[in-house]
Amino acid sequence: MKRIILVFGAIVILLMLLFQTSKLLWVSSDYKAEWILALLALVFLGIGIWVSRYSSPKPKEEPWQQDLQKIEQLGISKRELEVLEALSDGLSNxxxxxxxxxxxxxxxxxxxxxxxxxxxxxRTEALTRAQQLRILPK
Known part of the structure; x- marks a missing residue:
């Protein structure tokens, strides 16, 4: 919670400084309004991208679970499963x-x-098939 308050406080301070700077530039120099508005638009675009990155929900990954019924249905023995896992590690016979x-x-x-x-x-086809059947993790 502290982090959120600090971040939004920093954003508010930054915006206040930006507005004061733009007001000072507007009064004291020959900068045109279009340039100041373009600068403000870029700042708000950056803030929008930054906020959306942190506020959008992250997709939840479903924890992988081996399909034991499929292993039993196919008649894959424990030793064959160990060989299949070793194959997925890229080992030779x-x-x-x-x-x-x-x-x-x-x-x-x-x-x-x-x-x-x-x-x-x-072998590669067997590994792909095993992943599709949830015998091996992807």
Missing amino acids: KEIGQRLFVSESTVKTHVSNLLVKLDAKR
């Missing part, structure tokens, strides 16, 4: 095997099973 402490051929088997279960032809 060999790296996945090292991470999960299984052989590379076991990883290939899990990847093949995932491709069938997710109805995909490539």
Whole structure:
């Protein structure tokens, strides 16, 4: 609350200074009214943009939640899900095997099973499908 009061107080002081300066310029020099009005318009435009940026509501992001029913429906095992998550990290079969402490051929088997279960032809297609089905976060 203090911050809002301070910000609006600063805006009011700034506007008062601007009006006093424009009045002084109007009386004491040859500046035309169009220039002063253009300057005021720019200041108010800036204030409007600044206020709208902070006052517009931020879109709420829905927290991601894994669709466990879909995983069960597709018959994806816990180990296949771990392989799928490792695939989303961009790991190769060999790296996945090292991470999960299984052989590379076991990883290939899990990847093949995932491709069938997710109805995909490539690993990237499987990842996209898993994201669409809310098995993996986007």
